[in-house]
Amino acid sequence: MIKSCVTIALVQQIKTGPWIFWDDLQAGMEKASKLGFDAIELFTASADSIEIPGLKDLLTNYNLELAAVGTGAGKVIHGLTLTDPDPEIREKAVSFILGMIDFGAAFGAPAIIGSMQGNVLTGNDRGETLSWLAEGLNRLGKHAESKGVILIYEPLNRYETNLMNTIEAGSKFIETLETKSVKLLADLFHMNIEEGNLEESILNWGKYIGHVHFADSNRRPMGFGHTSMKEIAEALKTVGYQGFASAEAFPYPSPDEAAEQTIAEFRKWFR
Numbered sequence: 229m230i231k232s233c234v235t236i237a238l239v240q241q242i243k244t245g246p247w248i249f250w251d252d253l254q255a256g257m258e259k260a261s262k263l264g265f266d267a268i269e270l271f272t273a274s275a276d277s278i279e280i281p282g283l284k285d286l287l288t289n290y291n292l293e294l295a296a297v298g299t300g301a302g303k304v305i306h307g308l309t310l311t312d313p314d315p316e317i318r319e320k321a322v323s324f325i326l327g328m329i330d331f332g333a334a335f336g337a338p339a340i341i342g343s344m345q346g347n348v349l350t351g352n353d354r355g356e357t358l359s360w361l362a363e364g365l366n367r368l369g370k371h372a373e374s375k376g377v378i379l380i381y382e383p384l385n386r387y388e389t390n391l392m393n394t395i396e397a398g399s400k401f402i403e404t405l406e407t408k409s410v411k412l413l414a415d416l417f418h419m420n421i422e423e424g425n426l427e428e429s430i431l432n433w434g435k436y437i438g439h440v441h442f443a444d445s446n447r448r449p450m451g452f453g454h455t456s457m458k459e460i461a462e463a464l465k466t467v468g469y470q471g472f473a474s475a476e477a478f479p480y481p482s483p484d485e486a487a488e489q490t491i492a493e494f495r496k497w498f499r
């Protein structure tokens with residue numbers, strides 16, 4: 229059964245980003261719970277921004293799961309990526325993500341590597357850059373496995389990375405890793421830009437999909453753009469996807485309305 233999820237961002241530096249609820253963890257969780265979401269996805273400044281026992285109590289009280297934790301703050305606040313040409317920065321990036329893996333693992337939730345994957349920078353060799361990415365993902369994937377969770381790697385659209393833009397490219401890349409604990413994030417907004425056919429990509433590579441970002445073609449909540457959700461929902465069911473459809477979407481027209489729109493669309497396609 230595919231589960232519903234809504235994003236909560238607690239990082240001031242990403243204030244214009246595509247997250248539904250902002251700033252107030254408990255208020256966001258209360259709204260998510262009232263609307264009937266199964267889970268929340270969290271974006272925090274660091275692994276120790278939130279006390280684990282307190283979050284456990286909140287999740288229990290609001291009957292929510294923690295679906296995943298984002299690591300984007302490592303890039304936005306600290307400028308860290310797994311593919312920086314400076315080995316010290318790569319090492320700091322790995323350390324930052326190790327902390328986020330441990331934080332998420334306390335709740336059985338995976339960490340997501342999106343913007344922290346970085347880019348092939350001008351003047352750098354693509355093959356060497358990909359070897360840094362593989363080295364980082366292997367170390368992090370093995371650590372995640374030791375903590376009983378997977379690690380989520382997210383192909384992004386071409387305006388955000390030149391590493392992996394499609395589910396096919398991401399799948400072929402993770403097939404080359406030593407760790408088998410890395411799964412992909414199928415972000416329907418990125419896919420709308422990059423995939424020739426979203427449902428075919430899901431059908432072809434579904435076994436590698438570990439998380440879904442549920443947003444329309446314009447990054448607004450599902451139903452507010454031109455993504456054709458029917459075929460995508462059918463493809464996810466066909467491949468037996470059992471994870472979350474998590475609303476990484478703009479709080480448009482307002483956080484509350486975006487959450488209401490998301491849960492209505494979720495029920496339309498997955499219930």
Ligand SMILES: [Mn+2]
Binds near residue numbers: 342
């Ligand atoms: Mn995403």
